[in-house]
Amino acid sequence: MVTEAQRRLAPYASRTAVLCADLTKPLPLRSVDGVFSTATFHWIHDHEALFAHLAAVLRPGGQLVAQCGGAGNIARVHAAAKAAGVDLEATHFAAPARTKQRLEAAGFVAVRCWLQPEPTPLEPGEPFETYLRTVCLRPHLEQLAPSEQPAFLRNVMEQLGEPVIDYVRLNITARRSEIGREA
Numbered sequence: 001m002v003t004e005a006q007r008r009l010a011p012y013a014s015r016t017a018v019l020c021a022d023l024t025k026p027l028p029l030r031s032v033d034g035v036f037s038t039a040t041f042h043w044i045h046d047h048e049a050l051f052a053h054l055a056a057v058l059r060p061g062g063q064l065v066a067q068c069g070g071a072g073n074i075a076r077v078h079a080a081a082k083a084a085g086v087d088l089e090a091t092h093f094a095a096p097a098r099t100k101q102r103l104e105a106a107g108f109v110a111v112r113c114w115l116q117p118e119p120t121p122l123e124p125g126e127p128f129e130t131y132l133r134t135v136c137l138r139p140h141l142e143q144l145a146p147s148e149q150p151a152f153l154r155n156v157m158e159q160l161g162e163p164v165i166d167y168v169r170l171n172i173t174a175r176r177s178e179i180g181r182e183a
């Protein structure tokens with residue numbers, strides 16, 4: 001992804017910097033004009049720290065626009081995995097009200113957070129299995145021996161029935177306060 005971003009942003013190289021960094025730690029950046037993120041924040045468990053790291057690099061008045069898995073995201077898939085023997089909370093699907101509080105505490109204003117159900121139908125059979133194996137259930141499968149994985153996947157698919165992923169997205173828009181981070 002970093003290589004692809006460098007390629008695409010090459011025409012703007014004088015105004016952009018591409019780097020690979022861990023959002024659980026302070027970011028090695030100076031002031032940026034905006035933060036845009038998609039499908040990533042739910043992998044970070046400590047959202048207080050995450051929003052503090054973003055606020056620390058976003059210029060006063062700078063805009064945050066983000067989307068990630070929100071409360072209730074892929075609940076059917078997780079329930080089926082749990083019933084098939086793997087109970088894993090690898091992700092943090094936050095609720096809008098709590099997210100708004102956390103953003104305001106980190107120094108954001110004009111915060112809007114809302115859930116958007118996005119049930120996503122997939123092609124039945126092999127395409128559905130591949131999607132579950134490589135995306136939704138990848139952290140679950142990593143907990144199992146390779147010999148146990150096919151039966152687990154079959155079990156989850158049987159329980160799910162229709163090939164629909166019950167995505168619920170958390171949308172976020174906010175602005176960095178002009179007066180800096182609240183004490």
Ligand SMILES: C[S@@+](CC[C@H](N)C(=O)[O-])C[C@H]1O[C@@H](n2cnc3c(N)ncnc32)[C@H](O)[C@@H]1O
Pocket residue numbers: 021022023024037038039040043044
């Ligand atoms: C579902 S992908 C989304 C990728 C891309 N934003 C997109 O929409 O195609 C989730 C991304 O979260 C990133 N990620 C997970 N934990 C992270 C962390 N602690 N710091 C930075 N990125 C992280 C992964 O590297 C992965 O690229």
